[in-house]
Amino acid sequence: MGPVGRQSPAPLPVPAGGSCLILLFCLRLGAPCPQSCQCPEHAGAVAVHCSARGLQEIPRDIPANAVLLKLDANKIAHVPNGAFQHLNQLRELDLSQNTIETIGPAAFAGLAGGLRLLDLSHNRIRRIPKDALGKLSAKIRLSHNPLHCECALQEALWELKLDPESVDEIACHTAAREEYVGKPLIQALDSGVSFCSTHHKTTDVAMLVTMFGWFAMVITYVVYYVRQNQEDARKHLEYLKSLPSAPVAKDPVSPVP
Numbered sequence: 001m002g003p004v005g006r007q008s009p010a011p012l013p014v015p016a017g018g019s020c021l022i023l024l025f026c027l028r029l030g031a032p033c034p035q036s037c038q039c040p041e042h043a044g045a046v047a048v049h050c051s052a053r054g055l056q057e058i059p060r061d062i063p064a065n066a067v068l069l070k071l072d073a074n075k076i077a078h079v080p081n082g083a084f085q086h087l088n089q090l091r092e093l094d095l096s097q098n099t100i101e102t103i104g105p106a107a108f109a110g111l112a113g114g115l116r117l118l119d120l121s122h123n124r125i126r127r128i129p130k131d132a133l134g135k136l137s138a139k140i141r142l143s144h145n146p147l148h149c150e151c152a153l154q155e156a157l158w159e160l161k162l163d164p165e166s167v168d169e170i171a172c173h174t175a176a177r178e179e180y181v182g183k184p185l186i187q188a189l190d191s192g193v194s195f196c197s198t199h200h201k202t203t204d205v206a207m208l209v210t211m212f213g214w215f216a217m218v219i220t221y222v223v224y225y226v227r228q229n230q231e232d233a234r235k236h237l238e239y240l241k242s243l244p245s246a247p248v249a250k251d252p253v254s255p256v257p
Contacts, residue, residue, distance in 0.1 A: 034059035039066075045089070050074070058083040065089055072119070073097040078104075079132075085110035096141070097122040105131035112136055121145070121166060126173070128156040137161065143169035149185055150176045151196035157185075 033039035037050040037059070047068040050059065055074040062069060064086050072094045081104035084090060088110055100123040107129070108115070115138040125145040133140060134156070141163045147153060149172035162170075170185045176195050180188045 032061040032063060034061050039063060051094075062087060067091045070094045071098070075099055077124075078102050079107040080104050081106040082109055083107055087111065088114060090115055092117045094119045095123070096120065099124055101125065103129040103132045105129065107132045108136060111138075117141075117163070121169075128153055128160070130156040130159065134159045139163040141166045143167075145170075146173035147171070147185065148174045148176075149180055149188070149195060153185075154189065154195045157189075 034048065034050055036053045037048055039046050039048050041047075044065065045067045046063045046065050047070075048062055048066045049070050051070045052073040055071065055076060057076060058071065058079065062084075066087055067089055069084075069087070069090060069092070073096075076095065076098040077100060079095070079100060079102075083104075084093070084107075090111055091114060093111070093115060096119045100120065103125070108118070112135045115136060118133075118136060118138045119141045121141045122144045125142070126148050128142070128147070130152070138161065140160055143166040147170065167186055168184055172180050172183055172185055172188065175181050177193070180193070
């Protein structure tokens with residue numbers, strides 16, 4: 001009788017749902033992180049640190065469970081539409097110290113409900129993108145931007161929730177009224193100045209000039225028309241005077257009986 005072979009132990013039963021847990025664990029380990037960035041995780045939340053990486057555009061492979069995204073001190077000049085639309089858990093977004101000049105009207109789509117802080121300070125923003133920022137409930141930092149103080153800026157600020165810690169550092173780089181160039185915007189607004197009144201005044205003056213132009217044109221046409229008719233009437237009268245007079249018919253003399 002030959003030796004009895006050693007039997008291999010039976011595989012341990014896998015509890016229900018175990019494969020799903022293993023799969024989720026593997027997916028978490030393989031969660032994407034932008035190249036050259038760091039993505040530390042804590043309690044299922046990811047903080048993405050991409051500061052001073054020489055980036056020229058917004059990375060596309062940002063983890064969907066990111067709650068903090070630091071893109072400061074890069075070379076980003078434009079924020080395109082939908083750049084963060086998959087980051088519905090994002091709470092803080094730092095875009096400071098870039099070269100941002102333009103922001104798409106739907107650049108922050110998907111962040112309206114959860115975002116708490118948006119830092120756009122130290123950029124090259126001249127005009128506030130009202131469509132992009134107006135729907136956010138986050139505190140917004142706009143200091144140290146070459147803002148042009150005008151009616152559109154004043155109207156946009158009415159709809160934004162500015163960060164109180166940096167609001168005093170928002171200044172007019174240029175302005176519709178020269179006396180406010182270089183001065184803090186909030187100081188100017190607190191003093192009661194309205195850039196919109198200047199805008200409306202300029203618009204009213206332009207409208208008055210246009211109306212006066214049309215009125216002068218109508219008067220000129222009427223005067224020309226009257227003079228032309230007078231000239232035609234005078235010529236017609238002279239023509240009638242130049243016609244030979246018709247002989248006056250005499251009544252025949254009845255013979256005397």
